[in-house]
Amino acid sequence: MRVFIRRLKDKNRLSFVSLWILVFLYCLALLADFIVPYPYDLQHREYALCPPVLPHIFHNGRISRPFVYGIEIVNPAFKEYRQDTGKIYPLKFFVKGSERKILGIIKTDRYLFGTGNGKVFLFGTDNHGRDVFSRVLYGARISLSIGVIGVAISFILGLFIGGISGYFGGKVDAFLMRLVEIIMMFPFFYLMLALRAIFPANLSSVQVYLLIVVILSLIGWASLARIIRGMVLSIKEEEYVMAARALGLSSFRIITRHILPNTFSYTITALTLSIPDYILGESALSLLGLGIQEPYPSWGNMLSVAVGNLRVLTGAPWMLIPGFFIFLTVITFNFLGDGLRDVMDPKNW
Amino acid sequence: MECLWKLENVSKKYDVKKGDEVLALNSVSFEILKGETFGVIGESGSGKTTLGKVMIGLIEPTEGKIYFRDTSLTDLRGKKLLNLRKEFQIVFQDPYRSLNPKMRVKDTVMEGIRDNTGMKEKREKVKELLGMVGIEPARMYDYPHQFSGGERQRIAIARALSTSPSFIVCDEPTSNLDLSVQAKILNLFLELKERLNLTYLFISHNIKVVDFIADRVAVMYKGRIVEYGEKVDIIKNPLHPYTSVLILSAFLRKADINEKEKSAGKGCAFYPLCIYAKTLCSEHIPQLKEIDKGHFVACFKRT
Ligand SMILES: Nc1ncnc2c1ncn2[C@@H]1O[C@H](COP(=O)(O)OP(=O)(O)OP(=O)(O)O)[C@@H](O)[C@H]1O
Numbered sequence: 001m002r003v004f005i006r007r008l009k010d011k012n013r014l015s016f017v018s019l020w021i022l023v024f025l026y027c028l029a030l031l032a033d034f035i036v037p038y039p040y041d042l043q044h045r046e047y048a049l050c051p052p053v054l055p056h057i058f059h060n061g062r063i064s065r066p067f068v069y070g071i072e073i074v075n076p077a078f079k080e081y082r083q084d085t086g087k088i089y090p091l092k093f094f095v096k097g098s099e100r101k102i103l104g105i106i107k108t109d110r111y112l113f114g115t116g117n118g119k120v121f122l123f124g125t126d127n128h129g130r131d132v133f134s135r136v137l138y139g140a141r142i143s144l145s146i147g148v149i150g151v152a153i154s155f156i157l158g159l160f161i162g163g164i165s166g167y168f169g170g171k172v173d174a175f176l177m178r179l180v181e182i183i184m185m186f187p188f189f190y191l192m193l194a195l196r197a198i199f200p201a202n203l204s205s206v207q208v209y210l211l212i213v214v215i216l217s218l219i220g221w222a223s224l225a226r227i228i229r230g231m232v233l234s235i236k237e238e239e240y241v242m243a244a245r246a247l248g249l250s251s252f253r254i255i256t257r258h259i260l261p262n263t264f265s266y267t268i269t270a271l272t273l274s275i276p277d278y279i280l281g282e283s284a285l286s287l288l289g290l291g292i293q294e295p296y297p298s299w300g301n302m303l304s305v306a307v308g309n310l311r312v313l314t315g316a317p318w319m320l321i322p323g324f325f326i327f328l329t330v331i332t333f334n335f336l337g338d339g340l341r342d343v344m345d346p347k348n349w
Numbered sequence: 350m351e352c353l354w355k356l357e358n359v360s361k362k363y364d365v366k367k368g369d370e371v372l373a374l375n376s377v378s379f380e381i382l383k384g385e386t387f388g389v390i391g392e393s394g395s396g397k398t399t400l401g402k403v404m405i406g407l408i409e410p411t412e413g414k415i416y417f418r419d420t421s422l423t424d425l426r427g428k429k430l431l432n433l434r435k436e437f438q439i440v441f442q443d444p445y446r447s448l449n450p451k452m453r454v455k456d457t458v459m460e461g462i463r464d465n466t467g468m469k470e471k472r473e474k475v476k477e478l479l480g481m482v483g484i485e486p487a488r489m490y491d492y493p494h495q496f497s498g499g500e501r502q503r504i505a506i507a508r509a510l511s512t513s514p515s516f517i518v519c520d521e522p523t524s525n526l527d528l529s530v531q532a533k534i535l536n537l538f539l540e541l542k543e544r545l546n547l548t549y550l551f552i553s554h555n556i557k558v559v560d561f562i563a564d565r566v567a568v569m570y571k572g573r574i575v576e577y578g579e580k581v582d583i584i585k586n587p588l589h590p591y592t593s594v595l596i597l598s599a600f601l602r603k604a605d606i607n608e609k610e611k612s613a614g615k616g617c618a619f620y621p622l623c624i625y626a627k628t629l630c631s632e633h634i635p636q637l638k639e640i641d642k643g644h645f646v647a648c649f650k651r652t
């Protein structure tokens with residue numbers, strides 16, 4: 001693994017940086033319970049649509065410990081706020097608060113940062129006065145895991161079905177490929193909608209989450225299986241596969257040790273590149289109100305609230321921040337995929 | 350001598366596109382004796398590779414019977430066939446395609462070793478095999494692309510030896526290699542044969558290679574064996590016109606220019622190119638003689 005990362009660093013700087021950005025994002029998602037100053041569903045009613053409140057370190061021209069100013073509402077009707085430089089709340093690290101569980105396992109009553117009586121909204125608040133920063137971190141859990149789990153499922157299905165289809169050929173192949181074609185015939189988006197529509201609307205967040213993962217990967221495996229089949233078809237005629245057969249190895253071993261590994265430089269890349277589809281797929285469902293349900297955040301449903309509201313677009317652009325995170329994730333996965341392609345090939349070592 | 354292989358009317362048909370068929374092997378029958386090197390020559394597409402693959406069970410013949418040590422391979426199924434398969438191996442033409450690029454040499458060579466051997470013994474065996482074919486055992490953790498063509502072919506040979514076979518199909522194993530490397534690999538084949546009591550089916554389109562390595566030779570043309578017998582007989586006294594053409598063209602074209610000039614004054618002018626040449630021909634100039642009425646020739650072979 002370490003060798004692997006070193007190679008990535010040497011071969012493709014951009015994807016190396018992308019890897020670390022992703023690692024960072026995943027850490028944020030995992031440690032959200034510890035990092036965020038507020039629960040994702042806590043509504044600061046008097047501070048709805050408040051712009052970002054950032055920490056300062058200069059006060060009256062002098063360096064001081066980090067602090068935030070108080071915020072004062074100027075015009076409740078138009079949600080205009082202003083910083084009250086008279087009130088100063090120091091930013092404290094490892095502050096005590098009510099008890100939370102990190103990932104539902106480790107109990108903690110201290111968070112990374114907080115301000116006591118002041119408010120710190122790093123990314124501002126949404127129309128219900130909920131801290132966007134906290135929600136982005138919780139939302140990351142959905143958006144970042146949906147792609148990986150979905151890809152894992154379609155990877156396994158795609159490799160398995162594509163491998164069998166290509167290696168054994170004949171009737172098995174004909175049957176499996178017709179199945180793939182049927183799935184691929186439907187436009188991705190409408191199939192997704194249709195599948196979602198079959199299920200009742202009032203599912204819990206967890207159920208919806210699982211449902212989305214399954215829907216997306218049931219669609220995703222088909223194209224992968226088809227490509228794998230094509231590759232298997234040509235690889236099985238390679239002389240090293242012939243040689244493996246001559247050695248008397250089992251079909252299973254030949255497929256898993258000789259054929260599939262030689263599709264990996266393609267598959268791994270294709271999969272990394274398809275993770276964004278899942279993230280965007282979830283966002284699309286959420287935009288239509290069919291994804292993760294409020295109050296639980298996902299980047300998709302946060303963005304859907306923002307996009308569905310013209311005033312938000314003009315007056316509270318910070319609510320588009322989840323969109324930036326989607327963009328960042330999608331593009332870093334793309335760069336990472338590029339780098340993996342180089343690294344997977346022993347010829348490039 | 351004991352008969353190792355016996356083929357009876359073996360045919361192989363390939364379906365190409367709808368309705369179209371290629372008869373890659375057409376009713377081929379011959380025997381291979383234990384311990385001999387059986388050469389197969391023929392032009393590209395004559396069915397040499399198909400023959401090799403059919404024999405070791407990589408392709409099913411469309412018709413015919415194949416016997417290995419009196420066991421009929423065409424009737425054998427399942428486990429028994431898999432076990433018997435370890436008795437025969439194949440070395441392919443292109444060492445750049447015959448090694449899995451994603452596998453370390455160690456794993457490539459290890460795969461064929463019997464399953465019931467321990468990991469440590471397997472590794473020892475790999476080292477032994479690599480040593481036998483002249484690859485530094487320390488390089489067993491490298492990948493194929495780190496080796497030259499000749500070295501790769503050696504690794505492919507080590508893999509073939511890993512099942513302790515008694516018979517190896519060598520499918521033009523030197524034709525993709527440099528001339529200097531070719532000779533070394535051919536010598537390796539000879540050496541291994543002595544050491545391990547192997548029997549070879551040696552496929553080549555290069556008659557000089559076959560001349561060097563084979564004991565008996567079969568000549569294939571369009572899926573059929575048109576002539577086979579002792580190497581010396583085939584090369585010195587080809588009976589089938591196709592064999593004659595093959596041999597003449599092979600020996601004529603490759604003749605050494607210098608030698609040609611050197612002997613131009615002395616002996617027969619055609620001597621350096623002639624496959625029937627004897628010492629006599631290099632020393633005396635043959636005179637035109639009338640063989641039949643009005644038919645003259647200047648050759649010692651005819652006079
Ligand atoms: N898998 C296949 N499907 C269809 N036709 C095939 C297949 N393999 C071989 N053939 C055909 O069978 C014939 C014999 O092929 P084969 O590879 O045995 O020839 P060869 O003597 O080994 O030639 P070369 O010297 O080029 O290796 C050729 O006409 C070839 O096109």
Ligand SMILES: [Mg+2]
Nearest residue numbers: 397398399520
């Ligand atoms: Mg061939």
